[in-house]
Amino acid sequence: MTSLAWLHTLDHVTAANLSFAFMISTFISKSSSATTVGFSIFIIGFLTQLVTVGTFPYSSHFSKIYRVVWSLFPPNLLAKALGLLGNATATSEGKGISRRNRGECTTFEPNCVRTIVAHINILFMVHFDNLFCLLGPNGAGKTTLINCLTGITPVTGGDALIYGYSVRSSVGMSKIRRMIGVCPQFDILWDELSALEHLHLFASIKGLPPSRIKSVAEKSLADVKLIAAARVRSGSYSGGMKRRLSVAIALIGDPKLVFLDEPTTGMDPITRRRVWDIIEDAKRGRAIVLTTHSMEEADILSDRIAIMAKGKLRCIGTSIRLKSRFGTGYVANISFLGNTPGQTHNVYGITPVYNPHLELVKQFFKDRLHVEPKEENKTFFTFTIPHNREELLANFFAVLQDREKEFGILDTQLGLTTLEEVFLKIAQLAELESSSTEENLVTLNLSSGSSIQIPKGARFVGIPGTESSEHPRGLMVEVYWGQDDTGTLCISGHSPETDVPRNVRLTVNQARSRIGLYDVPVGFVIDSN
Incomplete structure (x- = not known):
């Protein structure tokens, strides 16, 4: 049991008080009297629980009769039980279960989970009748951004306006939800329902008139080529069929803004082309925000492309503009x-x-x-x-x-150059920026057989201890960086060892050999300018 469970238990105590008060008030026919009695019982119950948090009457100083009478009110027993539980779980290493230390993790709780705040720095505008494509490596913040814009994740800083309504306003968010459609990364489907039943359900949620639901649902199924499987349970659908149904659900009700979070994941090339046609037709009369890992998909469908990395928007523009600028x-x-x-x-x-x-x-x-x-x-x-x-x-x-x-x-x-090359370059620059800030060290194995540790992302690195009469300023290498399958920066190679140029000013700290992890010397970074 954690401090979060203690917080939930307090909610249960309050709910028990309310339930008890409403139960008693139902026996009174006059409404005003019932309200007065119910509220009075709730107040009395709340005050008795506050007293129970102390020692009264569950201690040796008070008579057993007091404890019996006091226990006739059930929430008091629960309040006392929580106090006993807190004392029983308290140790020299922790305070035990209590409301004061809720949300805190003790040193002996390795699996304790804290709330993680995602920092996203984004500024962009989505135009009407356009498809805005959002690219970025895994963990860049694309799905988090969509969750913020659709109200799933609360926004703690900044703001976003969707057709003039703020996502930070509860009133604005209720207006926004009526005019947007969302296709998340995962399929929100029930295996027991057919495609037609799904569309009927979501059309009703969107507020479509009952007389139009049938025709709208059938048209949506025809658009995504699911008419033949309209009455088949979705649990028997393939992955591509489920994604097409999710796209149809996002587009039902004629939303003005549609979020498509990797809609073609898991589709074969033929089905993917069909969905591309659907999306291309759907962007007329609305704005679409699309996320994808397919550079070909982004190149074909998008009117503008933005690339995110490490929670920041790195570049934005048309495909040709990005290729000419960053290619x-x-x-x-x-x-x-x-x-x-x-x-x-x-x-x-x-x-x-x-x-x-x-x-x-x-x-x-x-x-x-x-x-x-x-x-x-x-x-x-x-x-x-x-x-x-x-x-x-x-x-x-x-x-x-x-x-x-x-x-x-x-x-x-x-x-x-291809859009993929631009994407990799932007992601690599973001990784270099992050690595230089964190000052992580990685091992570089030189062609001479020795090894040095270098800051992650460093381009030109001096090799310590290589000064000699032949090389008075020492040797250096240019390090080539790439990315592995997870997008993490890794060394892809290095240039031959060459003399450090004369125009490089060496400081005393650089000239000295510094020993890093596992007794491996640390190279010094040389400014590329």
Whole structure:
């Protein structure tokens, strides 16, 4: 039993008083007298409980007759029992069960749960007839934000206006609930009810006229392609069918604002395309807020995209704007003719015949744009062209097109970097910011065989103890960071060890070797500027 249980018990005592008072008052026919008697009994009961918290009459100083008479009022026994329970559970390490220390965790309660407050710093506007897509890694705060906007989680700071109504006002929230639809991450379905019965139920909750419910429900089922299974129990539905039904429930009643929290999770590609068509049609005449982990879905459906990380809104804009602003540049894919010797193996051996076209194209890109292939094969090249080379692209590709036959080029494609690359970059920057604040140390295994500990997220790191006559300022490496499956920042590699540049000013603390965990030296961070 915890302090929270003690609080619930007090509520039960108060409820018992009220019940007892109402029970007695029912035997009185006159309403005014019944109210007076009931209120008087409640007050007397409340006062007697306050006295019972002390020692009266349950102590050796008072006669047994007092205890018997006092116990005829049941809530007094409960109040005394709670006091005994508190004394019995008190130890040298804790105060036991009491109202004063409710919400506190003792040192010997490892499973004690405290209230966790989510801090979200968000500012954005959703336009009418638009779909606003909210992206972010797991734990970024997307679902928490939706819970705040729909009234599930109370807002402790800031405010949000939905069609002029504040989410912090109880009156405003009641107005908001009538004009929104929500499809949460999980399916709010009853296995015993069919799809048609679900829509009838939620249409009634939304306040639709009974004469319209049947036609609206059938149209909604037709939109999500569930007419054939309309009268089948939802417990036998597949995961994709349940998600489609949840989308239909969110859209029923013609809400002005719809929240779709990862609506296509668990769907096969064909069903996902159908739901995309449903969402695309549904955004006419309303505003939609969509969360997803599918970059393709966000790219196709959204009018504007926002990326969250660590509870903050990191960027917002159209897909093209985000790609041009946060992407690495342009991606050029060069495909070569299939009948060139470079794509086939020699019939007399396993070694492919040398194809001079590949080297010519590689040198052509290097001379004119100063870029190397990011990915290369015997059939194609992929180049990443930075934004600062944009002015050269028109003339460059005009020349490349004129020399296609000379280079043996089959096809040339030019496009912006993917939205996934932008997403990963934003998430990584947020992780770097968080890691630098927390000052976590991770182990970097160097190519020389030694190891050092470095601050998580550091880019340029000096290696302590490497000063010598050959390297008077010591050595340093550039650390490459990536993310694992959970989105946590991890080391993906590092550059070869090089001399610390002369323009880097070393302090005494940096030059000294500091020992970290497990007797591993700690590297010092070098400013990238």
